Amino acid sequence: MIGAGAVGAGTAWHLARQGHNVTLIDPSLDAPIQRSISRIQAINGTTASLGVLMGNVFRRSSGRAWRLRQRSMELWPQWVERLNHPDTPLQLDTPLIQLASSPLESERMQSLAKQRSELGLESFSAESTAFQQTSDPLPWPNPGHGGLLSQNDGRIDPLALQRALRRSLKTQQVCLIPARVTQLHRPNPGDGDRWRLELDTGHNTHCHFVVICTALASALLLQPLGHEFPMEAVLGQVLDLQVTAPAQSWDHWPAVLVCNGVNLIRHGSDRLWLGATLEPGEEPSAEEASIMRRLDGLAPNWLQQAEVVDQWHGLRARPSGRPAPLLEVLEPGLILASGHYRNGVLLTPATADWVGQQMMNTTKIQAP
Incomplete structure (x- = not known):
């Protein structure tokens, strides 16, 4: 998993609960979860959001956007129940x-x-x-x-959500790497048919699946591979x-x-x-x-x-030129789950569920 905002961390937690060995990579993983007091520098991702959940008041009644919202609103109460802990309390505030x-x-x-x-x-x-x-x-x-x-609509405190996910990721024994991925390399026999990820620490890590949840930085990782997803x-x-x-x-x-x-x-x-x-x-x-x-x-x-x-x-x-979010299997083992625009927190459970389904389908196809 690349990117530890709500979508990335939530998907990592969901996959770990499904039994996958998960590594989550993001340079912010060794930083405290809080909003910067600086009014000059932009705060990226989940930390800047208000965590508003507008699933049921969405004006459309069909299409992918409606289905994703409904799936998330179905899953959020379950997620809150599982993530809530005395050390990292989490609740769904309504109405x-x-x-x-x-x-x-x-x-x-x-x-x-x-x-x-x-x-x-x-x-x-x-x-x-x-x-x-x-x-x-x-x-x-x-x-x-x-x-x-x-x-049933309302909000979830984004900072409380991140703290709850961080605690649960450690409980699920997810490997947390505070680094930035600089380049992706396709699988080859020398790497055991696994993707190789170069990190800004000078180290490499290998995995069978790469899930990109890095918002604006996603395009930089995908362009060298020939995938154009401008944002x-x-x-x-x-x-x-x-x-x-x-x-x-x-x-x-x-x-x-x-x-x-x-x-x-x-x-x-x-x-x-x-x-x-x-x-x-x-x-x-x-x-x-x-x-x-x-x-x-x-x-x-x-x-x-x-x-x-x-x-x-x-x-x-x-x-740019595509509806949000970007949920696509780009090639075997490479999944894009990014570009959620204003609905990252809202769509986190549905996105995690979708990623899990794609990985399960791929595993079934590859099974003898």
């Missing part, structure tokens, strides 16, 4: 609420709720919003449009806000509140994460962060007046 920004969007949400009531979706009017049941609710814009409540960086900024509001106003705040595509996540008694922007390139824009904070004119006064106490930005890998 998720989407606010409608217009009457038309409200109608679409009502239709979706009727189609997926069995998945825990229900629409609501302004008078019945789950977070406005207190005597002193937080004021919110456009209350006449209502929204959509998803009982572009899409930057996302997150603001950590301190808000002034009565304590009881937070009593019914959901795990995730979504307004105009922006996630608002409460943490602590008076803190809120607001994210994330969608910016091309690798340099954050102060203007984009300001636009996000206004929520396209829908932000209430208390949100606009909140103090920014911290912020960070990260880079997502979006495939």
